[in-house]
Amino acid sequence: MSTNPFLVSPDALVTEMRNGVVKIVDASWYLPPQNRDAKAEFLQAHIPGAVFFDQDSVVDATSPYPHTLPSQDHFAQAAGALGIAQTDTIVVYDGAGLFSAPRVWWLFRTFGAVNVRILDGGFPEWKKAGLATESGEASPEECEFTVHFQPQSVVDLPQMRDLVQERQTQIADARSAERFQGLAPEPRPGVRSGHMPGAHSLPYTSLQENGRLKEPEELREAFAAAGIDPNEPVVTSCGSGVTAAVITLALATLNNPQSRLYDGSWTEWGSQTDTPVETGPGE
Structure with a gap:
């Protein structure tokens, strides 16, 4: 078992979910050649309680380049709408294993979240372990995310x-x-x-x-x-x-x-x- 403080195993995540102390974020995103629709896959199956972080919309909309850093207000609004506060324990995962989740891990840390980890092996490892999934839209309870930007x-x-x-x-x-x-x-x-x-x-x-x-x-x-x-x-x-x-x-x-x-x-x-x-x- 990995002792990396930035990773969490599927089994350990299950325990945290039972204790009700974790917010789970599906950060899946794919390149066009991968021919995968991240949001459609989320609606079909995701970790119970997870919310979907859209990496194409939580960006600086005025920039001509993709995935540029959003403003502090934009990120705070997006995170709060997902029911995530900067003080929460956050676990991020993606559908490829380890591809796009680290970007959202970095974003949360850059905007001041202090306890952010990545699911080791991502959703493929979760499914491989035979753990539960759910489908449909998420319905988080909105909260306030207070930004502490790390320039x-x-x-x-x-x-x-x-x-x-x-x-x-x-x-x-x-x-x-x-x-x-x-x-x-x-x-x-x-x-x-x-x-x-x-x-x-x-x-x-x-x-x-x-x-x-x-x-x-x-x-x-x-x-x-x-x-x-x-x-x-x-x-x-x-x-x-x-x-x-x-x-x-x-x-x-x-x-x-x-x-x-x-x-x-x-x-x-x-x-x-x-x-x-x-x-x-x-x-």
Whole structure:
């Protein structure tokens, strides 16, 4: 059984549910090629008592880029409407195992929730254990979520420009090696292929196995293979800020002293006309 303080096993979650001390969040989200409808799947089956967090709507609606950080008021309103307060014990999961849940785990923590964990293995592991599910819409009792924003957990475009130019902070890119190297086109139109100068390729898939986060020693090996020291500051990035949070979770597991997530990620960087872009294997 994992001793990771950021994960909870299905059995342990069942116990917490019986004690009535946990709020459960379905954070499923999928890329178009995955051909899955997260909300439709939630309506068909989800963990009893779970609410659905829509990662396409709890965003900055004025931004041209996907999954950009919502305003503090918007997040507080969305979380409160789901019946979640910043003081609650929160468990987040997704339908792929470990794909989109870390992003919502990071969001809640960034906006001030203090006890947020991820279901180890996600909904697939829950179903594999033969545990109960329910269907239909959730009907949470609204409450107040008081934001305590953590600006040190996020990087914006101007900051990212400085970091790339200074080359003093490690950058970990969670996209596939093919996209990182510029060998595969980006899925969004108008986005150049390649990576930020000085970035390291660390596909999020290298940090998990069968939808579960790897053990600490295996995580250290993955970081070392990517040329990243997990004991030093790291900025995480990906396509649109979702799977970057898998790296963020791995770094938290290894007690990284300073991990930040580049919210706009490659969609924002690769859409600019003046940001430097490199191809090939990188650092």
